[in-house]
Amino acid sequence: MFIPCASCSLRAKAVFRPFSGEELDFISTMKSDHVTVRAKTDIIRRGDVGGPIYTLFEGWAVRLMDLGDGSQQILDVLLPGDMIGLESAMLGTVKHSVRAITPVSLCVLEGRSVAELFDRNAKLALAILQTRVEEEQRTDARLAMLGRGSALQRIGYLMLETYDRLQQRGMVNGGTTCPFPLTRRHLADASGLSSVHVARILAEMRERKLAVVEGGVLIVFDRAALAELTAYSPVYVAARRAIL
Amino acid sequence: MFIPCASCSLRAKAVFRPFSGEELDFISTMKSDHVTVRAKTDIIRRGDVGGPIYTLFEGWAVRLMDLGDGSQQILDVLLPGDMIGLESAMLGTVKHSVRAITPVSLCVLEGRSVAELFDRNAKLALAILQTRVEEEQRTDARLAMLGRGSALQRIGYLMLETYDRLQQRGMVNGGTTCPFPLTRRHLADASGLSSVHVARILAEMRERKLAVVEGGVLIVFDRAALAELTAYSPVYVAARRAIL
DNA sequence: CGGCTACTTGAATACTTTCAATCCGCGTGG
DNA sequence: CCACGCGGATTGAAAGTATTCAAGTAGCCG
Secondary structure, three states: OOOOHHHOOOOOOOOEOOOOHHHHHHHHHHEEEEEEEOOOOEEEOOOOEOOOEEEEEEOOEEEEEEOOOOOEEEEEEEOOOOEEOHHHHHHOEOOOEEEEOOOEEEEEEOOOOHHHHHHHOHHHHHHHHHHHHHHHHHHHHHHHHHHHOOHHHHHHHHHHHHHHHHHHOOOOOOOOEEEOOOOHHHHHHHHOOOHHHHHHHHHHHHHOOOEEEEOOEEEEOOHHHHHHHHOOOOOOOOOOEOOO | OOOOHHHOOHHHOOOEOOOOHHHHHHHHHHEEEEEEEOOOOEEEOOOOEOOOEEEEEEOOEEEEEEOOOOOEEEEEEEOOOOEEOHHHHHHOEOOOEEEEOOOEEEEEEOOOOHHHHHHHOHHHHHHHHHHHHHHHHHHHHHHHHHHHOOHHHHHHHHHHHHHHHHHHOOOOOOOOEEEOOOOHHHHHHHHOOOHHHHHHHHHHHHHOOOEEEEOOEEEEOOHHHHHHHHOOOOOOOOOOEOOO
16 A cells, blocks of 8 residues: 555644645655554664664554663654654664554655755755754653653653644544553553553552543543643644654 | 864864865854853753854753752753754754853854755755764663663763763873763752762762762773673764764 | 463562761852 | 851661562453
8 A cells, every 4th residue: 555645644734844846746756665564563673774764654653772681661652743764764773673562554765865855855854853853852851751750740741742742643532532552561661660560650540530541542531630740841843843 | 262163173073074165164154153151050041032053162061951849850961062052943942951060162153044054055954963863862872771770870871971972072081081070969960860879879889999970070990890780882973973 | 261461459679769967178258 | 367158978767669579360362
């Protein structure tokens, strides 16, 4: 199933940059394939050399780092529209992996190199950097949470952030519900806790009527309280995201 | 004291990209000023709108985020050659501050906008993204340390990483010694620990003859052992860094 | 029906923080 | 020249927070 960029439904979402016809043509020449992978399989493996850039089209994935002792840290949760593999494409090799946590489909962009893109389309290049810098803002918040947040704050923050990112992509169900395929283990690896403790915190959050995760769905009962508890505020989205 | 880019001594260091004469000319047109700030003062304050891009020329600074309750998280340690303020320049406003921890001098680059740079000099633009992506690799490692590392690992990793970054800049003294103006509190805020605990870990590291911090100087006694304990490996420097 | 993975719960343990007291070096002002 | 105040560092003890270990439940797939 090859989806031409011209008829891409993701591109139309409000978070993403509108494209001029020229830009769209350019991007179309980059897309070389569209692939699917099953849950739990690696899209990029630690140590891979080079490789294409992808755009996550459908499904969820995580960027994660394996530590020596069998534990792992989830560095980021990847949602539809997110770019995957720029690091390995630009730097040659990386220390993290990208793993699908649900069935996933991806646009493969190896029609042109990044260098060529920068040469030929400065606006698009700038949008990529801008998106990247925006992601760094989100990373800063994650760092602060891991360094200084309590267990409840870490998990609550992740919930709210993920909810908002889904909302920007038009993927929330009603007003308070969204898909949430992360298991306790995923949450633990993302927040630097043990899965046992995550389970306890989740129980507490249910107890306190803040939020519930059940059957792959997140329900936020009391967003205001949760945002207050976690000092959450959404990252300012100045630039609409580049999507390739 | 205005230092023209053509005679900039930083630029000559091995970590940095060599410049063509044309690029150097271009960068020269961006540099508009050279300023100094005292230790403990903010270079960029949370919430600032817009603002110039800087290059840290001399001294140490940190990028940090104030949490609601008076605690703070150091997001990154900034060393000479590092770019400061790209986020606020591109996104308009940010949630972190940048604070000098020693006396600092900075190149001020507001001669041209980032958009103009991307339009007129694709190679330089690409080098900026490349440097940025490299920094993200370092951030990934910090995230993993905060999430999964023990206290000793967090601090040891920071020491080794900082040592190597200084070495790349030609700022290490002998084979095992480098300047290290971070106090216990700085280390605590960077590693997500209390300063009391940092002091204990530092005492342990001295006890075990791994490393010592004293009088603003770091001495790494046993790099191999420390690297082993912290699973440290330097970030692969594929691209030499862009400096503006 | 196994056998698997995910989840839950309890108890013991380990790591880290908080609180409190003390010490040290340094610059200021009398 | 010395007392004073201050920030940074150290140390001990008590209190929390989160982990590990262990056992058991529930749902799902071959």
